[in-house]
Amino acid sequence: MKPINEEKIKFILNLKRKGIRDKEVLKAMETVDRKLFLDGIFKSRSEDDIPLPISCGQTISQPSVVAKMIEKLETNKSCKVLEIGTGSGYLTAILSKLSKRVFSIERHESLKKKAEWLLINNNFRNVICILGDGSLGIEYQAPFDRIIISAAAEDIPQILIKQLKYGGIMILPIGMSKDEQTLIKVRKEKSKIHYEEIFKVRFVPLLEGLPKIGNYING
Ligand code: SAH
Numbered sequence: 001m002k003p004i005n006e007e008k009i010k011f012i013l014n015l016k017r018k019g020i021r022d023k024e025v026l027k028a029m030e031t032v033d034r035k036l037f038l039d040g041i042f043k044s045r046s047e048d049d050i051p052l053p054i055s056c057g058q059t060i061s062q063p064s065v066v067a068k069m070i071e072k073l074e075t076n077k078s079c080k081v082l083e084i085g086t087g088s089g090y091l092t093a094i095l096s097k098l099s100k101r102v103f104s105i106e107r108h109e110s111l112k113k114k115a116e117w118l119l120i121n122n123n124f125r126n127v128i129c130i131l132g133d134g135s136l137g138i139e140y141q142a143p144f145d146r147i148i149i150s151a152a153a154e155d156i157p158q159i160l161i162k163q164l165k166y167g168g169i170m171i172l173p174i175g176m177s178k179d180e181q182t183l184i185k186v187r188k189e190k191s192k193i194h195y196e197e198i199f200k201v202r203f204v205p206l207l208e209g210l211p212k213i214g215n216y217i218n219g
Contacts (some may be wrong), residue, residue: 007047009141014063015064018049018067021071025094028069031097037054038052038060039054039055052164054087056108056111058111059087061087061203063089065201066091069148069183072171077098078144079098079099079100081099081101081148082102083147083150084134084160085204085206087111088111088114088118092119094128095148099126103144105130105132105134107133109210111129112129112131134136137160139163142162145168146168147164147170149172150203152201152203152204154174156170156174157206161193165188166188166189167187167189173203175199178202181203183200184196
């Protein structure tokens with residue numbers, strides 16, 4: 001019999017308390033070990049419901065926010081998903097469990113390489129990691145059933161709306177100030193685009209292009 005992991009039980013109970021109901025999402029959050037995607041002393045805080053630092057001055061997202069984003073994304077095993085802002089690869093791993101194929105874009109080369117290594121070595125095989133500016137999407141792979149962005153933009157990038165299928169869903173934080181960002185759900189229908197505000201969030205900014213070499217340390 002598998003030993004009961006009390007920290008994991010608390011982790012899942014907290015997600016339920018925060019309103020996460022989808023069984024598949026809860027199962028994926030239980031299966032994917034956040035510790036894998038953290039370094040050094042932060043590994044011991046992996047089951048705390050807080051964002052934590054990763055390299056290049058970025059952060060791994062808060063588990064309850066990740067779970068809400070994925071629940072609202074309504075993925076299924078036939079979805080082709082575009083993720084922008086791979087970061088640690090944690091959300092990518094959860095998406096991998098809940099969709100057919102994930103294309104994940106990161107602008108920091110060292111983060112992209114590390115996440116790619118972790119994902120391959122832990123058997124998340126339906127993921128393709130790409131180095132680039134995610135705000136441009138991937139034209140030659142479009143359209144996507146789902147798009148999810150882990151960095152805040154001032155406005156909804158119109159290029160990405162174009163790369164979303166009719167009937168498709170996009171989840172993203174909008175707002176430039178650190179204190180005034182809102183997580184938005186976009187549903188693209190033939191006749192119109194629907195917007196739903198989910199809740200206030202705090203994400204790193206969606207930046208243009210790739211970082212200049214020497215612009216950051218610890219990468
Ligand atoms: N879900 C990730 C969050 C990482 S933080 C995790 O849980 O680890 C957001 C990431 O978006 C950062 O790694 C940052 O470098 C990346 N990012 C910001 N702007 C980007 C852009 N235009 N294209 C691709 N990645 C971008």
